[in-house]
Amino acid sequence: MSDIITTTGLCKQYGKVLRVKDLDLKVPEGVVYGFLGPNGAGKTTTMKMILSLARPTAGTITVFGKPVNSKNRLAILKNVGSLIESPSYYGHLTGVENLQILCALKGVSEKDIDRVLQIVRLENQKEKKVGQYSMGMKQRLGLACALLGNPKLLILDEPTNGLDPAGIQEMRELICSLPKQFGITVMVSSHLLSEIDQIADNVGIISNGGLVFQDTLPTLHERSRHSIAVRTLNNEAAARILGGQGISCRVQEDYLLLHRLPDNELAGYIYRLFERNIGVVRIEERHKSLEDIFLELTGTGVSL
Numbered sequence: 001m002s003d004i005i006t007t008t009g010l011c012k013q014y015g016k017v018l019r020v021k022d023l024d025l026k027v028p029e030g031v032v033y034g035f036l037g038p039n040g041a042g043k044t045t046t047m048k049m050i051l052s053l054a055r056p057t058a059g060t061i062t063v064f065g066k067p068v069n070s071k072n073r074l075a076i077l078k079n080v081g082s083l084i085e086s087p088s089y090y091g092h093l094t095g096v097e098n099l100q101i102l103c104a105l106k107g108v109s110e111k112d113i114d115r116v117l118q119i120v121r122l123e124n125q126k127e128k129k130v131g132q133y134s135m136g137m138k139q140r141l142g143l144a145c146a147l148l149g150n151p152k153l154l155i156l157d158e159p160t161n162g163l164d165p166a167g168i169q170e171m172r173e174l175i176c177s178l179p180k181q182f183g184i185t186v187m188v189s190s191h192l193l194s195e196i197d198q199i200a201d202n203v204g205i206i207s208n209g210g211l212v213f214q215d216t217l218p219t220l221h222e223r224s225r226h227s228i229a230v231r232t233l234n235n236e237a238a239a240r241i242l243g244g245q246g247i248s249c250r251v252q253e254d255y256l257l258l259h260r261l262p263d264n265e266l267a268g269y270i271y272r273l274f275e276r277n278i279g280v281v282r283i284e285e286r287h288k289s290l291e292d293i294f295l296e297l298t299g300t301g302v303s304l
Protein backbone atom coordinates (compact mmCIF):
# COMPACT_ATOMS: atom_id res chain seq x y z
CA MET A 1 0.00 0.00 0.00
CA SER A 2 1.52 3.35 -1.01
CA ASP A 3 1.38 6.46 1.13
CA ILE A 4 -0.92 9.27 0.03
CA ILE A 5 0.65 11.83 2.40
CA THR A 6 4.18 11.79 3.76
CA THR A 7 5.87 14.53 5.70
CA THR A 8 9.55 14.54 6.57
CA GLY A 9 11.00 16.64 9.37
CA LEU A 10 7.97 18.95 9.18
CA CYS A 11 8.23 21.94 11.55
CA LYS A 12 6.23 25.08 12.18
CA GLN A 13 7.38 27.90 14.37
CA TYR A 14 5.07 30.67 15.57
CA GLY A 15 7.00 33.51 17.16
CA LYS A 16 9.84 31.88 19.04
CA VAL A 17 8.01 28.63 19.75
CA LEU A 18 8.19 25.48 17.65
CA ARG A 19 4.56 24.32 17.56
CA VAL A 20 5.08 21.39 15.15
CA LYS A 21 8.31 19.50 15.62
CA ASP A 22 10.05 17.24 13.16
CA LEU A 23 6.92 15.44 12.07
CA ASP A 24 7.31 12.31 9.90
CA LEU A 25 3.75 11.36 8.95
CA LYS A 26 2.74 8.48 6.71
CA VAL A 27 -0.88 8.32 5.62
CA PRO A 28 -1.46 5.10 3.63
CA GLU A 29 -3.80 5.05 0.67
CA GLY A 30 -7.40 3.92 1.19
CA VAL A 31 -7.58 4.26 4.97
CA VAL A 32 -9.14 6.53 7.55
CA TYR A 33 -6.08 8.02 9.28
CA GLY A 34 -6.99 9.38 12.71
CA PHE A 35 -4.81 12.30 13.75
CA LEU A 36 -5.18 12.43 17.49
CA GLY A 37 -3.85 14.87 20.05
CA PRO A 38 -4.85 17.05 22.97
CA ASN A 39 -6.03 20.63 22.40
CA GLY A 40 -3.22 22.79 21.09
CA ALA A 41 -1.02 19.81 20.10
CA GLY A 42 -0.56 21.08 16.54
CA LYS A 43 -3.15 19.11 14.54
CA THR A 44 -4.75 22.06 12.73
CA THR A 45 -1.37 23.65 12.03
CA THR A 46 -0.13 20.38 10.47
CA MET A 47 -3.25 19.97 8.35
CA LYS A 48 -2.99 23.59 7.20
CA MET A 49 0.59 22.98 6.11
CA ILE A 50 -0.45 19.89 4.13
CA LEU A 51 -3.13 22.02 2.45
CA SER A 52 -0.67 24.88 1.76
CA LEU A 53 -2.67 27.18 4.04
CA ALA A 54 0.39 27.64 6.28
CA ARG A 55 4.02 27.65 5.23
CA PRO A 56 6.28 25.08 6.92
CA THR A 57 9.27 26.47 8.80
CA ALA A 58 11.23 23.34 7.82
CA GLY A 59 10.67 19.92 6.30
CA THR A 60 8.94 18.54 3.23
CA ILE A 61 5.44 17.36 2.37
CA THR A 62 4.55 14.86 -0.34
CA VAL A 63 0.97 14.25 -1.45
CA PHE A 64 0.10 11.60 -4.10
CA GLY A 65 3.83 10.95 -4.36
CA LYS A 66 4.59 14.53 -5.47
CA PRO A 67 6.32 17.18 -3.37
CA VAL A 68 3.99 20.03 -2.44
CA ASN A 69 5.71 23.06 -3.94
CA SER A 70 4.73 26.08 -5.99
CA LYS A 71 4.94 24.01 -9.19
CA ASN A 72 2.73 21.08 -8.08
CA ARG A 73 0.48 22.76 -5.54
CA LEU A 74 -2.58 23.44 -7.70
CA ALA A 75 -2.54 20.07 -9.43
CA ILE A 76 -2.32 18.32 -6.04
CA LEU A 77 -4.98 20.42 -4.32
CA LYS A 78 -7.44 19.78 -7.16
CA ASN A 79 -7.68 16.23 -5.85
CA VAL A 80 -7.92 17.15 -2.17
CA GLY A 81 -11.10 18.12 -0.31
CA SER A 82 -10.94 19.69 3.13
CA LEU A 83 -12.98 20.82 6.07
CA ILE A 84 -10.84 23.01 8.31
CA GLU A 85 -12.38 24.97 11.19
CA SER A 86 -16.05 25.96 10.90
CA PRO A 87 -16.96 26.52 7.26
CA SER A 88 -18.96 29.65 6.47
CA TYR A 89 -21.95 29.70 4.14
CA TYR A 90 -24.40 32.15 2.66
CA GLY A 91 -27.22 31.68 5.18
CA HIS A 92 -29.85 33.35 2.95
CA LEU A 93 -29.14 30.89 0.14
CA THR A 94 -30.16 27.24 -0.06
CA GLY A 95 -27.80 24.31 0.32
CA VAL A 96 -27.81 23.68 -3.41
CA GLU A 97 -27.16 27.38 -4.16
CA ASN A 98 -24.16 27.39 -1.82
CA LEU A 99 -22.82 24.34 -3.64
CA GLN A 100 -23.39 26.01 -7.02
CA ILE A 101 -21.24 28.96 -5.92
CA LEU A 102 -18.50 26.60 -4.82
CA CYS A 103 -18.68 24.69 -8.10
CA ALA A 104 -18.05 27.95 -9.94
CA LEU A 105 -15.12 28.79 -7.63
CA LYS A 106 -13.60 25.32 -7.91
CA GLY A 107 -14.29 24.95 -11.63
CA VAL A 108 -16.33 21.80 -10.98
CA SER A 109 -19.39 20.84 -13.02
CA GLU A 110 -22.73 21.42 -11.24
CA LYS A 111 -23.60 17.86 -12.23
CA ASP A 112 -21.53 16.80 -9.21
CA ILE A 113 -23.93 18.48 -6.76
CA ASP A 114 -26.56 15.73 -6.67
CA ARG A 115 -23.84 13.10 -6.11
CA VAL A 116 -22.32 14.85 -3.09
CA LEU A 117 -25.73 15.69 -1.61
CA GLN A 118 -26.64 12.03 -1.84
CA ILE A 119 -23.41 10.94 -0.12
CA VAL A 120 -24.02 13.26 2.84
CA ARG A 121 -27.78 12.53 2.80
CA LEU A 122 -28.91 16.10 2.32
CA GLU A 123 -30.93 15.59 -0.89
CA ASN A 124 -34.20 16.27 0.89
CA GLN A 125 -32.98 19.49 2.50
CA LYS A 126 -31.17 20.94 -0.48
CA GLU A 127 -33.82 23.61 -1.17
CA LYS A 128 -33.86 24.80 2.43
CA LYS A 129 -32.01 28.03 3.34
CA VAL A 130 -28.70 27.21 5.06
CA GLY A 131 -29.50 29.75 7.79
CA GLN A 132 -32.22 27.29 8.86
CA TYR A 133 -29.89 24.26 8.86
CA SER A 134 -29.01 22.53 12.13
CA MET A 135 -25.35 22.30 13.15
CA GLY A 136 -25.25 18.69 11.95
CA MET A 137 -26.71 19.64 8.56
CA LYS A 138 -24.15 22.45 8.23
CA GLN A 139 -21.31 20.03 8.93
CA ARG A 140 -22.72 17.60 6.38
CA LEU A 141 -22.93 20.45 3.88
CA GLY A 142 -19.27 21.17 4.70
CA LEU A 143 -18.45 17.57 3.88
CA ALA A 144 -20.46 17.86 0.65
CA CYS A 145 -18.39 20.94 -0.28
CA ALA A 146 -15.20 19.00 0.42
CA LEU A 147 -16.42 16.12 -1.76
CA LEU A 148 -17.16 18.32 -4.79
CA GLY A 149 -14.92 17.44 -7.72
CA ASN A 150 -14.43 13.85 -6.57
CA PRO A 151 -11.22 14.27 -4.53
CA LYS A 152 -8.96 11.28 -3.79
CA LEU A 153 -8.02 12.66 -0.38
CA LEU A 154 -10.10 14.36 2.30
CA ILE A 155 -8.58 16.32 5.19
CA LEU A 156 -11.11 16.89 7.96
CA ASP A 157 -10.27 18.89 11.07
CA GLU A 158 -12.45 17.84 14.02
CA PRO A 159 -15.55 17.33 11.84
CA THR A 160 -17.75 16.23 14.75
CA ASN A 161 -17.09 19.33 16.86
CA GLY A 162 -20.31 20.90 18.07
CA LEU A 163 -22.54 18.06 16.89
CA ASP A 164 -25.10 16.28 19.07
CA PRO A 165 -24.71 12.51 19.61
CA ALA A 166 -26.91 11.63 16.63
CA GLY A 167 -24.99 14.05 14.39
CA ILE A 168 -21.67 12.62 15.62
CA GLN A 169 -22.80 9.09 14.84
CA GLU A 170 -23.96 10.10 11.38
CA MET A 171 -20.69 11.91 10.60
CA ARG A 172 -18.67 8.90 11.81
CA GLU A 173 -20.62 6.52 9.58
CA LEU A 174 -20.13 8.84 6.62
CA ILE A 175 -16.38 9.08 7.20
CA CYS A 176 -16.01 5.30 7.59
CA SER A 177 -17.89 4.69 4.34
CA LEU A 178 -15.68 6.96 2.21
CA PRO A 179 -12.62 4.70 1.67
CA LYS A 180 -14.64 1.55 0.97
CA GLN A 181 -17.45 3.02 -1.13
CA PHE A 182 -15.64 5.81 -2.93
CA GLY A 183 -11.93 4.96 -2.70
CA ILE A 184 -11.21 8.18 -0.79
CA THR A 185 -8.37 8.34 1.75
CA VAL A 186 -9.41 10.35 4.80
CA MET A 187 -7.18 12.14 7.29
CA VAL A 188 -9.34 13.20 10.22
CA SER A 189 -8.26 14.96 13.40
CA SER A 190 -9.77 14.71 16.83
CA HIS A 191 -8.86 15.29 20.45
CA LEU A 192 -11.17 12.40 21.38
CA LEU A 193 -9.53 9.01 21.63
CA SER A 194 -12.93 7.30 21.69
CA GLU A 195 -13.78 8.90 18.36
CA ILE A 196 -10.58 7.86 16.61
CA ASP A 197 -11.01 4.40 18.10
CA GLN A 198 -14.36 4.10 16.31
CA ILE A 199 -13.43 5.37 12.87
CA ALA A 200 -9.71 5.03 12.15
CA ASP A 201 -7.70 2.25 10.52
CA ASN A 202 -4.39 4.01 11.20
CA VAL A 203 -3.53 6.42 13.96
CA GLY A 204 -0.99 9.20 14.44
CA ILE A 205 -0.79 10.70 17.91
CA ILE A 206 0.72 14.15 18.33
CA SER A 207 1.63 15.74 21.62
CA ASN A 208 3.26 19.16 22.05
CA GLY A 209 3.91 19.28 18.31
CA GLY A 210 5.77 15.93 18.17
CA LEU A 211 4.59 12.55 16.90
CA VAL A 212 4.47 10.03 19.77
CA PHE A 213 2.76 7.13 18.00
CA GLN A 214 2.02 6.14 14.42
CA ASP A 215 0.76 2.74 13.37
CA THR A 216 -2.44 0.80 12.84
CA LEU A 217 -5.27 0.95 15.36
CA PRO A 218 -4.87 -2.77 16.26
CA THR A 219 -1.19 -2.07 17.08
CA LEU A 220 -2.30 0.71 19.43
CA HIS A 221 -4.71 -1.76 21.04
CA GLU A 222 -1.92 -4.31 21.44
CA ARG A 223 -0.24 -1.86 23.74
CA SER A 224 -3.06 -2.43 26.19
CA ARG A 225 -1.24 -5.58 27.26
CA HIS A 226 -2.46 -7.48 30.24
CA SER A 227 -0.84 -7.38 33.59
CA ILE A 228 -1.39 -9.88 36.38
CA ALA A 229 -2.71 -8.74 39.74
CA VAL A 230 -2.07 -11.12 42.65
CA ARG A 231 -3.54 -10.61 46.09
CA THR A 232 -1.76 -12.38 48.92
CA LEU A 233 -1.96 -12.33 52.71
CA ASN A 234 1.39 -10.50 52.81
CA ASN A 235 2.04 -8.49 49.63
CA GLU A 236 5.27 -6.86 50.89
CA ALA A 237 6.88 -10.22 51.67
CA ALA A 238 5.58 -11.71 48.42
CA ALA A 239 7.11 -8.78 46.48
CA ARG A 240 10.47 -9.47 48.15
CA ILE A 241 10.32 -13.18 47.31
CA LEU A 242 9.33 -12.60 43.68
CA GLY A 243 11.88 -9.78 43.36
CA GLY A 244 14.51 -12.26 44.57
CA GLN A 245 13.50 -14.54 41.66
CA GLY A 246 14.07 -11.73 39.20
CA ILE A 247 10.37 -10.98 38.74
CA SER A 248 9.64 -7.27 38.64
CA CYS A 249 6.49 -6.46 40.53
CA ARG A 250 5.04 -3.63 42.54
CA VAL A 251 2.45 -3.31 45.24
CA GLN A 252 -0.58 -1.28 44.27
CA GLU A 253 -3.39 -0.92 46.77
CA ASP A 254 -4.17 -4.49 47.93
CA TYR A 255 -2.54 -6.18 44.96
CA LEU A 256 0.86 -7.13 43.66
CA LEU A 257 1.14 -6.19 39.97
CA LEU A 258 3.25 -8.39 37.67
CA HIS A 259 3.91 -8.16 33.95
CA ARG A 260 2.05 -10.70 31.89
CA LEU A 261 3.59 -14.18 32.21
CA PRO A 262 2.95 -17.55 30.56
CA ASP A 263 0.58 -19.61 32.76
CA ASN A 264 3.17 -22.28 33.64
CA GLU A 265 5.68 -19.66 34.84
CA LEU A 266 3.03 -17.89 36.88
CA ALA A 267 1.97 -21.21 38.44
CA GLY A 268 5.64 -21.80 39.44
CA TYR A 269 5.90 -18.42 41.18
CA ILE A 270 2.59 -18.88 42.98
CA TYR A 271 3.83 -22.29 44.19
CA ARG A 272 6.96 -20.62 45.57
CA LEU A 273 4.80 -18.23 47.56
CA PHE A 274 2.87 -21.18 49.01
CA GLU A 275 6.20 -22.80 49.94
CA ARG A 276 7.06 -19.67 51.93
CA ASN A 277 3.69 -19.78 53.69
CA ILE A 278 2.25 -16.79 51.87
CA GLY A 279 -1.41 -17.41 51.14
CA VAL A 280 -2.58 -16.36 47.66
CA VAL A 281 -6.20 -15.31 47.74
CA ARG A 282 -6.81 -13.86 44.27
CA ILE A 283 -5.19 -13.86 40.81
CA GLU A 284 -6.67 -11.49 38.21
CA GLU A 285 -5.80 -10.46 34.68
CA ARG A 286 -5.85 -6.69 34.09
CA HIS A 287 -5.88 -4.62 30.90
CA LYS A 288 -4.61 -1.11 30.39
CA SER A 289 -7.33 0.97 28.85
CA LEU A 290 -6.70 2.90 25.65
CA GLU A 291 -7.04 6.04 27.78
CA ASP A 292 -4.14 4.85 29.96
CA ILE A 293 -2.01 4.36 26.86
CA PHE A 294 -2.94 7.77 25.49
CA LEU A 295 -2.06 9.29 28.85
CA GLU A 296 1.31 7.50 28.87
CA LEU A 297 2.07 8.64 25.33
CA THR A 298 1.01 12.24 25.67
CA GLY A 299 1.51 12.85 29.36
CA THR A 300 -1.83 14.67 29.44
CA GLY A 301 -5.35 14.02 30.49
CA VAL A 302 -7.65 12.66 27.84
CA SER A 303 -10.87 14.32 26.82
CA LEU A 304 -13.72 11.86 26.59
Ligand SMILES: Nc1ncnc2c1ncn2[C@@H]1O[C@H](COP(=O)(O)OP(=O)(O)OP(=O)(O)O)[C@@H](O)[C@H]1O
Pocket (backbone or CB within 6 Å): 014, 015, 019, 037, 038, 039, 040, 041, 042, 043, 044, 045, 046, 191
Ligand atom coordinates in the same frame (compact mmCIF):
# COMPACT_ATOMS: atom_id res chain seq x y z
N1 LIG B 1 -1.40 31.69 13.59
C1 LIG B 1 -0.87 31.36 14.78
N2 LIG B 1 -0.04 32.20 15.42
C2 LIG B 1 0.54 31.87 16.61
N3 LIG B 1 0.31 30.69 17.24
C3 LIG B 1 -0.52 29.81 16.65
C4 LIG B 1 -1.14 30.10 15.39
N4 LIG B 1 -1.91 29.02 15.05
C5 LIG B 1 -1.76 28.11 16.05
N5 LIG B 1 -0.93 28.58 17.01
C6 LIG B 1 -0.51 27.86 18.23
O1 LIG B 1 0.05 26.63 17.84
C7 LIG B 1 -0.32 25.61 18.77
C8 LIG B 1 -0.98 24.48 18.02
O2 LIG B 1 -2.26 24.92 17.59
P1 LIG B 1 -3.21 24.02 16.69
O3 LIG B 1 -4.45 24.82 16.41
O4 LIG B 1 -2.46 23.49 15.54
O5 LIG B 1 -3.53 22.83 17.70
P2 LIG B 1 -4.64 21.70 17.61
O6 LIG B 1 -3.96 20.42 17.96
O7 LIG B 1 -5.36 21.77 16.31
O8 LIG B 1 -5.58 22.10 18.80
P3 LIG B 1 -7.22 22.10 18.92
O9 LIG B 1 -7.63 20.69 19.13
O10 LIG B 1 -7.42 22.95 20.14
O11 LIG B 1 -7.75 22.73 17.65
C9 LIG B 1 -1.21 26.26 19.80
O12 LIG B 1 -0.42 26.58 20.93
C10 LIG B 1 -1.70 27.51 19.10
O13 LIG B 1 -1.95 28.54 20.04
